[in-house]
Amino acid sequence: MDIRLLKPSDIPLIQHANLENLPENYFLKYYLYHALSWPQLSYVAVDAARPAKTPYDYPKIVGYVLAKMEEEPTDGVQHGHITSLSVMRTHRRLGIAEKLMRQSQQAMVETFGAQYVSLHVRVSNQAAIHLYRDTLGFKNEKTENKYYADGEDAYCMKLDLSFIREQIQEAEVDAGSSEKGAEKEGGDKEGGSEGVDEGEAVGDVGRDPNTPKTKKKTTAEKGGDKQVKVRVGRALGVGELVERDESKH
Template sequence: MTTVRPFAASDLFHFNNVNMDHWTETYSNGFYLNYLAQWPDMMLTACAAHSGKMMGYVLGKTEGRAPKGRASAEELTLHGHVTAVTVAPEFRRLGVAQMLMDFFELVSERVYEAYFVDLFVRPSNAKAIEMYEKRGYSVYRRVHAYYRGGSPDMMEDGLDMRKPLPRDVQRQTVRKNGHRVVVRPECAYLHGT
């Protein structure tokens, strides 16, 4: 059985079993605390009910702004951004990541009235891509050399995947053939590119 609760600062002392995975991006404590201070409602922790051991978490934020009046696709920028969703290897294939993503998408849609949710994933992480595609995400663009490896010559592109939310009635925030759209890392956060 799984219990969920808001992410707490004390979780930073208990998430090594989750963050020691090679697919997980780990940040500084200050980074997590900054998110916790600004977007506490977009962070959730899943724990094993019998032991209290952390199973996984989702960490995210909102970005962009709501348009005024009629808006073009470039102006539909208000969105939820999943910075990290991760599950400890021993708790995978139990639906924990699905539950965390359900939560994040619901908060993005109902609390922030976002147009879409986006996230970045390594092209080599086939299991995660498969999960996201089943949830309705598609590749919006490929960001060249987005992920750094252990050395400067170990770089991997990042896939910017998006899922439109009900507010985007005309599905203006997604595109077909996003694999063909390649941008530089410094352009990754510019909307409409």
């Protein structure tokens, strides 16, 4: 199973899954609004066991989470909101919804600095309540009477995301200390302490004419290609995602 970011071309399939699984449905443009406004926050689960045979085949989407940032938070606190979540019946109880939710929550913090995430759930929806409360740790804030069009009440639930901020900070501290370690090791190997000028003297002024000119070592001679550390993946808010190139299979 691949969990990857939602692409605008997935939208008709997500709408199909939504119609199959939930009574709350939306116009296509509402999905597109999410995909264009907060492209980092919505994810799909694609059945990788059924890869597309031609570039014209649709991926088999078996679950999705549609999420956004609250545009005008009444409490003034930057936070995310889960608009819709569902998994096809054939693929339930495999941990897909949990994974989709965790990916979205991570991106809310990394990309938008969300403090918490909120959602509504029908008071009768035991499966979803278990997922949110027991698996993910959401708390019930209040009950909104007759929230749904058919008159059912909703629990308004929230999850504090400070644990994700702490994990990110810890990872940054770890990455920082291992970078420093690598720099120190590199400096020692070159046989010099910090501040030593590695460059050649410019011109021949002051040079002992009996000393042969030394050729500057190339990077390859010093021990391989020069490697530069770059930040990718989670730090950029896209998650550790590897998109499958279906055309190769």
